[in-house]
Amino acid sequence: MKRYELPKLKYSFDALEPFISRKNLELHYTKNHAAYVNGANNTLEKLEKFRRGELEIDVKATLRDLSFNLSGHILHVIFWESMAPPNTGKNIPFGKIGDKIKEDFGSFEVFKKEFSSAAKTCEGNGWAILVFDQFLNQLLVVQIEKHNIASISGLKVLLALDVWEHSWVLDYNDRSKYIENWWNIVSFDYAEKEFSKLSF
Numbered sequence: 001m002k003r004y005e006l007p008k009l010k011y012s013f014d015a016l017e018p019f020i021s022r023k024n025l026e027l028h029y030t031k032n033h034a035a036y037v038n039g040a041n042n043t044l045e046k047l048e049k050f051r052r053g054e055l056e057i058d059v060k061a062t063l064r065d066l067s068f069n070l071s072g073h074i075l076h077v078i079f080w081e082s083m084a085p086p087n088t089g090k091n092i093p094f095g096k097i098g099d100k101i102k103e104d105f106g107s108f109e110v111f112k113k114e115f116s117s118a119a120k121t122c123e124g125n126g127w128a129i130l131v132f133d134q135f136l137n138q139l140l141v142v143q144i145e146k147h148n149i150a151s152i153s154g155l156k157v158l159l160a161l162d163v164w165e166h167s168w169v170l171d172y173n174d175r176s177k178y179i180e181n182w183w184n185i186v187s188f189d190y191a192e193k194e195f196s197k198l199s200f
């Protein structure tokens with residue numbers, strides 16, 4: 001049986017301090033992210049039992065659960081990859097992704113403004129993500145509510161910022177401050193690696 005797994009973090013729980021505390025990161029990873037992995041796996045199990053005729057399920061509700069939990073899992077995997085300890089030299093765009101951000105947004109500052117604005121204005125819990133649209137060969141900033149609402153299918157996610165309350169409430173009084181501080185620990189390593197595979 002195929003099952004999703006919580007990936008190992010590439011840094012320790014205290015590596016993103018003082019911008020994200022050890023306690024916050026540990027809880028976020030071990031409780032919140034783990035819950036989405038378990039949720040996705042539980043849904044897979046239900047679907048397998050349904051196919052074997054062992055369980056009656058509400059298909060619509062089950063697939064909605066799968067969309068929420070699996071999107072939550074995938075976005076968290078990319079969120080962890082989108083961060084690194086401060087002053088690693090990866091905190092500003094470089095390489096091919098650096099050039100593409102400049103080409104599509106005008107400058108890193110303009111991109112930052114649009115991405116931060118998407119994060120700050122997200123209604124309730126959600127995400128700001130940077131995606132690559134291979135159809136028009138362009139980068140886009142996308143705002144997602146929850147894990148899956150207003151998401152655009154089929155586009156490659158290169159960078160993700162979690163603005164769910166669970167990602168900041170232990171460390172900050174308001175979400176805007178968390179978003180402003182997040183740029184100190186952003187990493188463009190994953191974005192560069194993934195974008196390089198897609199661009200020629």
Ligand SMILES: [Fe+2]
Pocket residue numbers: 028032033076162164166167
């Ligand atoms: Fe989260």
